[in-house]
Amino acid sequence: MENKLQNVGQNSIMDNFVKTDDILKDMCGIIESSQKAAYQAVNTALVQRNWMIGYRIAEEDFGGEERSVYGLEIIKKLSKNLTKRYGKGYDRSNLYHCLRFYKNFPEIVDTVCRQSGKLLSWSHYRALLQVGDKTARDWYEKEAIEQTWSVRTLQRNISSQYYYRMLQTQKQELVEKEMREVTAEYQNDKLEFIKNPVVAEFLGLASNTDFTESDLEKSILTNLQKFLMELGKGYAFVARQQRIHTEKQDYFIDLVFYNYILKCFVLIDLKTQKITHQDVGQMDMYIRMYDERKRSEGDNPTIGIVLCSDTDEDIARYSVLHGNEQLFASKYKLYLPTEEELRAEIETQKAMFLLQQKEKETDIEE
Numbered sequence: 001m002e003n004k005l006q007n008v009g010q011n012s013i014m015d016n017f018v019k020t021d022d023i024l025k026d027m028c029g030i031i032e033s034s035q036k037a038a039y040q041a042v043n044t045a046l047v048q049r050n051w052m053i054g055y056r057i058a059e060e061d062f063g064g065e066e067r068s069v070y071g072l073e074i075i076k077k078l079s080k081n082l083t084k085r086y087g088k089g090y091d092r093s094n095l096y097h098c099l100r101f102y103k104n105f106p107e108i109v110d111t112v113c114r115q116s117g118k119l120l121s122w123s124h125y126r127a128l129l130q131v132g133d134k135t136a137r138d139w140y141e142k143e144a145i146e147q148t149w150s151v152r153t154l155q156r157n158i159s160s161q162y163y164y165r166m167l168q169t170q171k172q173e174l175v176e177k178e179m180r181e182v183t184a185e186y187q188n189d190k191l192e193f194i195k196n197p198v199v200a201e202f203l204g205l206a207s208n209t210d211f212t213e214s215d216l217e218k219s220i221l222t223n224l225q226k227f228l229m230e231l232g233k234g235y236a237f238v239a240r241q242q243r244i245h246t247e248k249q250d251y252f253i254d255l256v257f258y259n260y261i262l263k264c265f266v267l268i269d270l271k272t273q274k275i276t277h278q279d280v281g282q283m284d285m286y287i288r289m290y291d292e293r294k295r296s297e298g299d300n301p302t303i304g305i306v307l308c309s310d311t312d313e314d315i316a317r318y319s320v321l322h323g324n325e326q327l328f329a330s331k332y333k334l335y336l337p338t339e340e341e342l343r344a345e346i347e348t349q350k351a352m353f354l355l356q357q358k359e360k361e362t363d364i365e366e
Contacts, residue, residue, distance in 0.1 A: 054102025234261030
């Protein structure tokens with residue numbers, strides 16, 4: 001087979017290093033450059049692997065249609081065997097994504113931007129696969145590379161029809177300015193490229209998804225888990241920072257329990273800032289996804305709790321879907337912690353955390 005993949009060269013960390021008079025700044029530069037270089041190397045291998053998987057599947061004789069009964073059976077068998085041997089990342093959906101990747105990008109070096117030796121991340125390509133219009137897809141790819149868009153920026157621009165708006169407007173600079181302002185937050189996370197569970201799966205590592213907002217949040221979550229278990233009202237711990245994967249994004253639910261008295265899952269999301277309508281809306285989305293993907297026959301509707309650990313106000317908001325008033329009014333109140341109990345626990349953990357911080361500062365001074 002003719003090799004259609006181009007090896008992407010890496011910039012040498014040593015060649016690019018410039019010593020300054022600030023040793024801490026130099027150390028940070030060295031560490032961040034090495035992290036980025038390591039990720040780029042892994043990402044290149046990941047993109048190439050998925051292209052090759054797609055190529056090999058496409059070469060199989062499916063009788064003219066890969067989603068035929070025969071084709072579905074082959075993909076199903078492949079997924080089962082690969083998952084057994086290598087773990088996560090090889091379900092049927094991902095194998096079909098690899099096939100689509102190969103078919104949509106049959107020549108990985110066929111455009112100017114790819115000939116320059118630059119590849120986007122696999123998460124970028126997954127987002128690009130949502131775009132059916134080849135002209136638009138190529139444009140998004142080119143802009144993502146040249147403008148160094150993060151995955152979230154690319155996804156936002158695809159979802160908001162940025163390409164078509166740019167085509168239709170006579171004031172492109174205003175549309176571009178608005179886009180940059182809206183996505184500025186997405187571009188500021190230097191380590192976004194590391195926070196990618198797909199890479200952990202690719203390397204065969206356990207996915208490290210504990211990306212909470214602060215040490216305070218981690219402390220509260222750790223002890224809140226114990227607190228709920230100690231209530232002794234039917235709680236069984238399921239997961240912490242549980243990943244929910246969709247076509248467009250990965251979501252992480254802080255704590256997941258199952259209550260065998262209520263016969264339902266209980267999701268908990270903690271915010272270190274004042275609670276917003278968006279937070280409640282996000283929890284309702286989590287509930288819908290959980291009911292669709294995790295809930296079994298006989299389970300009651302999933303319940304969600306959004307906690308706010310604000311310096312002025314500690315509050316909780318509860319969400320339950322499908323209008324199940326009987327569950328909400330009776331068992332719900334009997335077996336879920338009250339807002340007062342949650343508030344008291346959060347305040348306790350905040351006080352303990354602050355005390356521990358002061359003790360650490362005292363030890364350092366001594």
